[in-house]
Amino acid sequence: MTTESTDFDHLLRSNLERVFNERDEDKRRAAIAELFVEEPVMYEPAKIVRGRSEISRVAGDLLQQFGPAFRFVPDGVAVGHHGLARLAWHAGPEHGPVAVTGADVAEIEGGKISRLWVLLNAP
Template identity: 75%
Template structure:
């Protein structure tokens, strides 16, 4: 992966769609193996998650908690350079109101996500 905006956009959109919107644990694990370094770290507002298996577990529990129609949708395109990328998103039921908005900020190493910060916007 180069440092082009298209590469950052592809990587962070794939993370949303193939990890945080994927309900099949095996498919999610395959995506994480492709998109993340061997020992990634994810920083949530109230938790720090280490390792691919733990990131998969957290994503799966999140989807289970919010129900079968809950979906993360990118807002705009990811931007980034020099190994740092940002993608805004919104989430909620597919046909319902937006429940939460935020952004993912990722440190990219050798074309994969090494560290991921999940930032949540304050409720309106």
């Protein structure tokens, strides 16, 4: 798959839904194997996370920390070109107030996420 044929919106929405909203560890790991390169890197504001298993662990810990109703919701459509894409999102309890907003910016290689920056908006 070339960069020009990558569906950036599908890829980044799948990351939100199938990785960062997925509470089942086996399903989350399978999604990460499908969506990420072999050795991905994720840049969070406070740390750098390396590897598929660590990304899965961080996503699982985040969901556990904020409880069963916490969800990430995409805002608009992901845009991208030349191997770089961005998707804005908000998160919080499913029927509650928004707790945080931000965006994921991803470097895409061969149709998969190789590097992911998690950017949080100021409260």
